[in-house]
Amino acid sequence: MTDPIVIERLSKEYGQYVALNDLSLRIEKGVCVGYLGPNGAGKTTTIKILTNLLRATSGRAYLNGEDVINHPKSALDHVGAVVETPEFYPQLTPRECLSYIGTIRGMKSSAVAERTHAVLEQVKLLEVVDNRTRTFSKGMKQRLAIAQALLHEPAVLILDEPTSGLDPRGMVEVRDMIKELKKTDITILMSSHLLNEVQEVCDKVAIIDRGTLLTYDSVQHLSATKGTTVVINTLNPITAAEFRAVKALRGVRALKRIETLTLVAQLDGGTKEQFTVLRGILATGVKVTSFIPRRGAIEDVYLSLIPEGEF
Numbered sequence: 001m002t003d004p005i006v007i008e009r010l011s012k013e014y015g016q017y018v019a020l021n022d023l024s025l026r027i028e029k030g031v032c033v034g035y036l037g038p039n040g041a042g043k044t045t046t047i048k049i050l051t052n053l054l055r056a057t058s059g060r061a062y063l064n065g066e067d068v069i070n071h072p073k074s075a076l077d078h079v080g081a082v083v084e085t086p087e088f089y090p091q092l093t094p095r096e097c098l099s100y101i102g103t104i105r106g107m108k109s110s111a112v113a114e115r116t117h118a119v120l121e122q123v124k125l126l127e128v129v130d131n132r133t134r135t136f137s138k139g140m141k142q143r144l145a146i147a148q149a150l151l152h153e154p155a156v157l158i159l160d161e162p163t164s165g166l167d168p169r170g171m172v173e174v175r176d177m178i179k180e181l182k183k184t185d186i187t188i189l190m191s192s193h194l195l196n197e198v199q200e201v202c203d204k205v206a207i208i209d210r211g212t213l214l215t216y217d218s219v220q221h222l223s224a225t226k227g228t229t230v231v232i233n234t235l236n237p238i239t240a241a242e243f244r245a246v247k248a249l250r251g252v253r254a255l256k257r258i259e260t261l262t263l264v265a266q267l268d269g270g271t272k273e274q275f276t277v278l279r280g281i282l283a284t285g286v287k288v289t290s291f292i293p294r295r296g297a298i299e300d301v302y303l304s305l306i307p308e309g310e311f
């Protein structure tokens with residue numbers, strides 16, 4: 001079976017400037033991939049080429065086995081995308097916006113009505129189905145844009161920085177919604193410049209800088225190999241015996257006391273392992289007041305791959 005998103009040796013030049021440099025990426029069905037990189041890395045350029053908003057200088061891209069460059073219409077038939085910041089006619093309601101999109105997509109009105117209910121439920125806008133978008137927050141507009149992208153039940157969803165410009169609540173709502181979507185068999189490619197977001201939401205991460213793909217790996221694998229640094233604060237100074245007990249816990253690679261009430265631990269793995277270690281520490285009797293991962297695994301990988309001053 002063909003992978004739903006295949007990018008082969010894609011390059012894009014703007015005059016002399018190389019925005020994408022011989023980039024290849026293959027995304028398997030049902031996976032949620034975070035496309036991560038600093039500003040100007042080439043994320044939007046890639047996404048615009050995939051969605052036929054931009055022509056590549058060279059290379060190929062396939063969506064659900066169809067060539068985007070030569071057969072954009074059939075390639076994009078089963079794809080939903082949100083690329084630019086969504087804007088809606090302020091006097092229209094979500095029901096009206098979706099009906100409009102449904103008509104453009106050639107859907108039957110009965111199908112549009114049915115899907116309108118389903119997608120607005122998915123993006124948690126069912127309650128405001130007949131409210132004018134004029135009253136909507138940025139986060140609600142972003143979710144409505146995602147609802148539009150989902151209306152025709154696409155196999156692939158492509159989102160360019162879906163939480164960018166949203167307030168913290170808006171970000172959480174969009175992330176939660178993407179996490180819910182992941183329970184279906186849809187394939188998701190979302191760009192982001194936020195490490196924690198990708199680590200929290202995505203199954204895999206593709207890191208890009210200066211138009212070049214630096215790594216493509218599962219978040220879990222990166223976490224398992226890189227480990228996590230945790231800063232632990234305690235209520236009382238840790239005793240020598242407690243220190244030894246914590247250091248001996250399974251999953252603790254290294255332990256250092258940096259201040260009277262502060263320890264830094266290097267742990268194996270990701271959040272699951274952090275939980276096990278925290279439980280172990282509490283079992284030793286150490287009174288933990290806070291337990292804060294200083295860096296995620298992806299952050300370590302990212303910092304090791306991308307030169308200083310770029311982030």
Ligand SMILES: Nc1ncnc2c1ncn2[C@@H]1O[C@H](COP(=O)(O)OP(=O)(O)O)[C@@H](O)[C@H]1O
Binds near residue numbers: 017039
């Ligand atoms: N239309 C354009 N003309 C010239 N340069 C562009 C154009 N669009 C983007 N670029 C440049 O290409 C690089 C990649 O941009 P972009 O794909 O938007 O990055 P990202 O989305 O990762 O922030 C940037 O350096 C940007 O300035």
Ligand SMILES: [Mg+2]
Binds near residue numbers: 043044045160161
């Ligand atoms: Mg961009």
